[in-house]
Amino acid sequence: MSQNAKGPGGPRGPRHGGPGGKPKNAGKTMKRLLSYLSAYKLRLILVFCFVVLNTASSLGGSYMLRPIINTYIFPPDGSPGSVTGLLGALALMAAVYLIGVASTYLQTRMMIGIAQNAMERIRNDLFTHLQKLPIRYYDTHTHGDLMSRFTNDIDRMDECVSNNVVQLFSGVITVSGTLILMISLSPWLTLVTVLMVPVILQVVNFIGRRSRKLFVAQQEVLGTVNGYIEEIVTGQKVVKVFCHEDSVERVFGGHNRELRDKQIRAMFAGGVMGPLMNGMGQITYALVATVGGVLCVLQHFDIGGLTVFLNYSRQFSRPINEISQQMTTIFSALAGAERVFAVIDEAPETDRDDPSLGELSQVRGRVVLDHVTFGYEPDKTILKDICLTAEPGQKIAFVGSTGAGKTTITNLLTRFYDIQSGSISIDGTDIRAVHKDSLRSHIAMVLQDTHLFTGTIMENIRYGRLDATDEEVISAAKTASAHSFIQRLPNGYQTVLEGDGANLSQGQRQLLNIARAAISHAPILILDEATSSVDTRTEKHIEHGMDRLMKNRTTFVIAHRLSTVKNADCIIVLEHGETIERGTHEELLALGGRYYSLYTGKLELD
Ligand SMILES: Nc1ncnc2c1ncn2[C@@H]1O[C@H](COP(=O)(O)OP(=O)(O)OP(=O)(O)O)[C@@H](O)[C@H]1O
Ligand SMILES: [Mg+2]
Structure with missing residues (x-):
């Protein structure tokens, strides 16, 4: 590891593969893993029957050598052996072995089916649960970490369920069977x-x-x-x-x-x-x-018996080695299972079933933040005592330097995080008193980081409201000034975007995100740096579009370009999580404070 720390990237820990570790509670995890198999109980019983049959045929086939040798090759009375008798007995032995082969085949096929069905269910449970986890969970768990639950850990469980379990069982009965037969022989x-x-x-x-x-x-x-x-x-x-x-x-x-x-x-x-x-x-x-x-x-002792015994003694230690080696694999699979189950057991953020919560209805869009204080970690306050009132249809702008807490405020409105003290209400209802689904369905958002899914442009815009018609999609694109560039693409609205829209420019991606927000009927709109990646001419277009977009909606705008926020009803200047100035553009200019310095470019660099 001597050269680890040099060059771009620096050191990286082992993220792929790697040892499986030890399970903390093997018994409990095993039980839980088995519960995924319990749906296939009948098939599992059949699999184990086939394993027994297979082992019996292998041991029995070998055992048949004794009478074959003693009766047909070296008869006890010293008479010459019998070829026909020998061939008959050998055919019988072949038939016994054939039963073993057939049962191995059936057992393998069935076990693969059982294991893959179980893995499908585990993957499903894991993925479904990931959708329910709060944003906070994703802050503390890296993307690579979560991916490895789906890849390494599930692979290990798969290997264990498909192979090790059966091998272990077969090993145990082979050893016991062989031992009994060996004792009976000598x-x-x-x-x-x-x-x-x-x-x-x-x-x-x-x-x-x-x-x-x-x-x-x-x-x-x-x-x-x-x-x-x-x-x-x-x-x-x-x-x-x-x-x-x-x-x-x-x-x-x-x-x-x-x-x-x-x-x-x-x-x-x-x-x-x-x-x-x-x-x-x-x-x-x-x-x-x-x-x-x-x-x-x-x-x-007899020659036939010795031949059979030699066969048994040779295979006797093999399953014992296998069992001791398989224990390691099984433990590493259980450790993987434990990690997967730990994710599934994380407290979800869904509150759909909570009867004490209500729904927002007929929202006009009056948003009030009352003495809101918040920190991502309890002991590190990011926002301090924020108060603001947005009347329906008003445009509120947040400005301030990087890291001031602008995006954080929008994270609180959508309840990606919960505030520590104070309250946020919409039309007088505290947002903690309604279901998160209901709250979020009333908010449309253009995030600071754009994200597009694999699919056509049409589908990506429609993501904002799934029942929107093609005409509505096109009109939303027009509102966002995205229509003209989409039309110039060879396949227009049917252009397929891949890899987060890698085939578009950053500004174009931003426009699609705005169109996605435009299509939603949500009465509250959040635009975080929505125009940061577009040129000044497009910005003008977007501004017109946004005026249309913002009509009758309460809007929160975050922008580094102050021209975008000029016409806001109220501009809030944030610094280190505190409101330091507030008012309209004119009021703030007249004040001659931070906003004035920002606007006139006279701000000293810190
Ligand atoms: N998920 C998070 N976990 C912990 N701290 C965070 C998290 N997100 C942001 N912060 C911290 O909160 C503070 C405010 O961040 P925020 O994203 O709100 O800033 P911002 O005003 O939007 O900045 P910018 O203009 O660069 O977008 C920063 O100091 C940042 O380090
Ligand atoms: Mg931000």
Whole structure:
């Protein structure tokens, strides 16, 4: 990690892949995960029946070798063997194995279906819940973090449900079945085999621990490399403009070498496991063969029995290793499940079912902020004692330097955040006394950060009011001065926007956002920096459009360009979350204070 901190982007933690961690409450999480499977109870029972059938056929098939050898190859009375009898018995053995193959096939198919259905439900629950979480949740959880719930964590759960659960079950019954059959064949040889198990487990655990550690280290570096690539690819323009190509290559080279070294070590440790297990298996085999051979010579055992036993002893330790390795995967899946369930358990902000809340109706648009105080964190006040009254149809403008708290006020009107003291009311109703849905349906908003969805321009504008007709969409676009540029696009209103409207200019994206607000009938309108990315001529157009848009609506405008706010009924100058001046354009100019300095450009830079 020595070169981590250099170059654009700097260090990045492991964000992709990475170790799964340990679940805090494995039992509870397991129960919850199983509850997603309970809908498929009958199919699960069938799957387990198939697993039992498969294991039985595999063990039984092997067992059939004993009578085959003892009866048809080396008959006990010393007579020559019987080929027809042998072929018949072998055919029967093949049939038994065939049953095993068929049941494995059915079991795999069914389990995949069950697991994928369960994963679909979990993804659905997670996504639906994300829609209900308050904006505050998104402030404290990064986009990458939430994405990895859907990718890494659900992948792990999927792997666990689709494979590990069945393997675990099959492993347990294979081991128990084999053990019973081995004891019934020869208790002494069983003792030899069983004594080897702790030795094998020791080796498996030792190598497993080491290889897991190396694997975790490798995943961490992989995360850094992936994060670095993602960052540099998305920031290509900045890298090129500041001529950082060489240093970026150097940093990447460093990460890449580190990944190579870690990967060599991790893969070696992982790769050594197989041959080592084989070796241990051979040792057990040789031991059993020796002891068994001696027993046969002493007439305490038969050749057929020994052949079957050797088969069993060879496969006896395999499921034990698998089980011990699978426990790690299962625990990491449970840790992933825990993280997914933690998101699903986050308190939602929906208040649809709260009977104590009412609905806003017949809103005229009188908005009153009464001594409003707020901070994103309780101990850090951002807005202090804000008071204002907006009469229906009035235009209120907020001005002030960056970080003064302008956007924050609009976040409070929509109840993205709740105020700490004071009150906000619309037509005399406290906004905390109505459902958030009802409140938000009365507010149209052009956000400071534009956002467009994948779809046509027509659909993107209609997002503001889903029942709007095509004509209404076009008229909203005209209001927002977006109509003329849309018409010039090859496909006009049917132009498909992708990747947040990457094929449009920033100003054009802004116009579409204004059109989206224009189409809504909401009586309260919030325009945050709505004209920040357009040229002066377009701005004039928009101003005309906005005058139409604002007619009969209470409007809150935030603009850095003071020309946009000149005709407001009241201009509020904010500084560090406090109202320092208020009045109309003329009043504030006459005052000769902060607004005057801002307007005349005489403001000293701080
Ligand atoms: N989600 C948030 N969590 C914590 N603090 C925040 C959050 N959003 C904004 N802030 C802080 O609140 C203060 C006011 O931010 P706000 O976005 O309201 O400023 P603004 O007046 O809109 O600025 P600009 O003109 O740059 O848009 C800033 O100091 C900012 O750091
Ligand atoms: Mg802002």
